[in-house]
Amino acid sequence: MIYKKNKLSIDGFNINFLSKRFKTPIYCYSAKKLRDNILNFKKQFNKLNPLICFAVKANPNINILREIKNFNLGADVVSAGELMMAIKAGINPKKIVFSGVGKTNSELEYAINKKILLINTESKSEILEIEKIAKTKKRVVNIGIRLNPNTDAKTLSQISTGKKENKFGVNEKMFLHLVDHVKKSKSLKLKCLSVHIGSQILDHKPYKKMLNVVDKIIKKSNYDFEYIDLGGGMGIDYEHNNKKLNLRKYYQNIKKFLIKKNSKIIFEPGRSIIGDTAILISKVIYIKEGHKKDFIILDAAMNDLIRPALYGAKHKIIATQKNTKISRKTYEFVGPICESTDKFLTIKNFQKLKEKDFVILCDVGAYGTSLSSNYNLRPKPIEILLKGSKIKVIKKRQKLSELV
Numbered sequence: 001m002i003y004k005k006n007k008l009s010i011d012g013f014n015i016n017f018l019s020k021r022f023k024t025p026i027y028c029y030s031a032k033k034l035r036d037n038i039l040n041f042k043k044q045f046n047k048l049n050p051l052i053c054f055a056v057k058a059n060p061n062i063n064i065l066r067e068i069k070n071f072n073l074g075a076d077v078v079s080a081g082e083l084m085m086a087i088k089a090g091i092n093p094k095k096i097v098f099s100g101v102g103k104t105n106s107e108l109e110y111a112i113n114k115k116i117l118l119i120n121t122e123s124k125s126e127i128l129e130i131e132k133i134a135k136t137k138k139r140v141v142n143i144g145i146r147l148n149p150n151t152d153a154k155t156l157s158q159i160s161t162g163k164k165e166n167k168f169g170v171n172e173k174m175f176l177h178l179v180d181h182v183k184k185s186k187s188l189k190l191k192c193l194s195v196h197i198g199s200q201i202l203d204h205k206p207y208k209k210m211l212n213v214v215d216k217i218i219k220k221s222n223y224d225f226e227y228i229d230l231g232g233g234m235g236i237d238y239e240h241n242n243k244k245l246n247l248r249k250y251y252q253n254i255k256k257f258l259i260k261k262n263s264k265i266i267f268e269p270g271r272s273i274i275g276d277t278a279i280l281i282s283k284v285i286y287i288k289e290g291h292k293k294d295f296i297i298l299d300a301a302m303n304d305l306i307r308p309a310l311y312g313a314k315h316k317i318i319a320t321q322k323n324t325k326i327s328r329k330t331y332e333f334v335g336p337i338c339e340s341t342d343k344f345l346t347i348k349n350f351q352k353l354k355e356k357d358f359v360i361l362c363d364v365g366a367y368g369t370s371l372s373s374n375y376n377l378r379p380k381p382i383e384i385l386l387k388g389s390k391i392k393v394i395k396k397r398q399k400l401s402e403l404v
Contacts, residue, residue, distance in 0.1 A: 001279075001360075006322040008360070010279065011386045015320045018391075019281050019358045022382055025300040026281040027369055029394070031067060031387035033277040038071045041269060044247040048254060050265040051117075053097055055232050056082040058270030058366040063385060063394035065089035068273070074117070076232070076268035080107040087114060097144070097229065097266065099194070101167055109133055112141055120144040120194040120229060122169060124178060127188070134187035143182065144192025144229060147175050149213040151197045151206055158311050168196065172217060179221045192266070193218065196231025200238075200271065204249040211257040218261075229266040230254070236275040238363050240316050245272075271366040278365035280305055280381075281320075284357045285336065293330040293346070296353060301335025302342040303375040305361060305368050309341040316362040317345050325352035333359070337376050369395075377403050 001010045008015045011030050018028060041052065053074040056065065060082060065075070066089045074095025075086035086096055096116040101123070103111075108130055111119055121127050121143050134141040148169030164171065170178065182190040197210050207230075218225065234245050254265060282300035289295075307313035317333055331350045335342040344361060353359070372380050379398035384391055 001318070003322050008318060008320040008322070012389075013386055013391070015279075015281060015360060016358055018384070019283065019320070022384060022393075023397075024281050024283040024358065025298075025304055025381040027278055027364065027381055027383040027395075028281055029064065029278045029365060029383070029385045031385055034064075034067055034274065035071075037273050037277065038068065038073065041247075041267075041273060042071075045251055045254075045265075045267070048251070048258075048265050050267050051095060051227070052267050052269065053095065054273055055268045055270030056086055057370060059274045059368075059370055060085050061369065061383060061394055062089050063392070064274065065091065067385075076270075080104075080110050083107075083111060083114065083116070093117070097192075097194075097268070099146070099196075099268070105129060105133070112137065112139065118142040118144050118191050118227070120146050120192065121178075122146045124170075124174070124181070127178060127182065131185055131187050140187060140189050142189050142191045144194040144227065145175060145178050145182070145190070146170065146194040146196070147172070147214065147217060149195055149197065149210050149217075151210045151213060169194075172220075175217060176221055179223055183223070190223065191225070192227035192229050193225045194229040194231070194266075196229075196268065197233060199233045200235040201233045202235040202243055202245050204246050204253065207250050208253045211253055215257055224261075225263050227266050228261075228263045229268065232268040232270055232272070234269055234272040236271055236363060236366075238275075238314055238316070240362070275366035276363045278363075278368065280315075280361040280364045280368065282359055282361065284353055284355055284359065287353065287355055290329075290332075293332050294327070296331050296333045296359075298333060298335055298344070298359070300344075300361070300381070301337040301376075301378060302339060303337060303373045303378050304335075304381055305344070305364055306371050306373070307367055308344050309339070310371070314345060315364060317347065317350075318360050318362065319351055319353060320358040320360060323351055326350070327352045337378070374398075374403055379403060 053076040077083045078100035099120045146169040150164040282298040286297040302309045333344040382397035383395035
């Protein structure tokens with residue numbers, strides 16, 4: 001994004017123009033940025049020839065999935081709904097992995113019927129359920145087993161998934177027991193060791209520790225896994241301070257890990273692919289004077305973007321019309337919902353704003369719309385995709401008549 005004559009633009013489109021044409025709030029995606037992210041990810045790990053499965057939970061918009069499918073990516077899904085959406089978008093079922101701790105019988109049946117690549121299991125009960133379905137259908141089902149490596153991802157506790165107190169995966173003892181069980185089964189084929197330690201990870205060291213744990217477990221299991229699913233979790237620079245995950249070091253660690261192994265790597269990137277491809281455009285409804293700060297009340301709210309309320313996440317805010325006047329008072333950017341947690345960011349020395357100005361919240365492509373709701377009976381916002389010289393509406397704004 002750049003300013004042209006003090007007006008902010010994205011991919012050549014004036015954001016004020018977009019705001020007036022489509023009305024706010026607007027989720028606005030850049031197809032160019034999405035393409036660049038995918039190609040960069042592929043380049044970083046090209047020598048591994050991995051299977052890259054986009055984490056659909058990060059953004060399940062079917063038009064986004066179709067863009068991703070064009071780069072031959074697969075999908076990581078965690079529900080029947082996500083699996084249906086991935087298949088509807090044209091993603092090859094043989095490039096789809098089904099993860100998650102609580103797959104129901106009907107979801108497992110659906111996945112088996114669609115002949116996806118594999119189901120990553122998370123408990124003995126789940127394995128027994130799949131085995132029962134497979135016997136009924138007289139099929140052999142490909143599965144993985146998710147290991148909990150008890151590795152601290154050094155991220156927010158709410159999005160840490162690889163420590164022993166987390167609900168995900170099984171411990172070493174149970175993992176080895178399940179490997180032995182599946183090896184004896186005539187209805188199951190053990191294809192994969194799966195692991196995932198968390199989200200928004202910016203340091204390669206937890207990944208290195210994770211790989212060391214996985215390496216030891218593989219040796220103890222005495223089993224040749226066709227796939228090693230390393231999950232995702234690769235973070236992005238939300239605070240725009242150039243703090244990024246060193247993918248080169250991560251690649252080098254994986255390369256070392258794969259010595260004397262014939263396994264194919266699976267990645268499940270979500271945020272690192274889609275996170276910084278989108279902005280949320282919002283209008284200043286009112287400016288409310290407070291004691292030591294002014295409340296900038298936006299027409300976007302926590303139902304549109306809940307990450308700040310849920311995780312304390314910070315999304316950079318930028319005015320679409322640049323000026324040189326700096327506010328003497330601190331600005332607190334908030335939404336209109338009746339919750340004190342409906343706030344996005346508190347900023348000192350922000351440029352002076354007035355009512356009806358437009359601002360953008362940056363890096364909202366991941367876990368923005370996918371976590372959105374109709375809280376306070378607010379319609380979900382429109383979503384648009386900028387691609388070349390074209391603007392495509394990829395999801396219409398909800399109408400109140402659809403809610404009441």
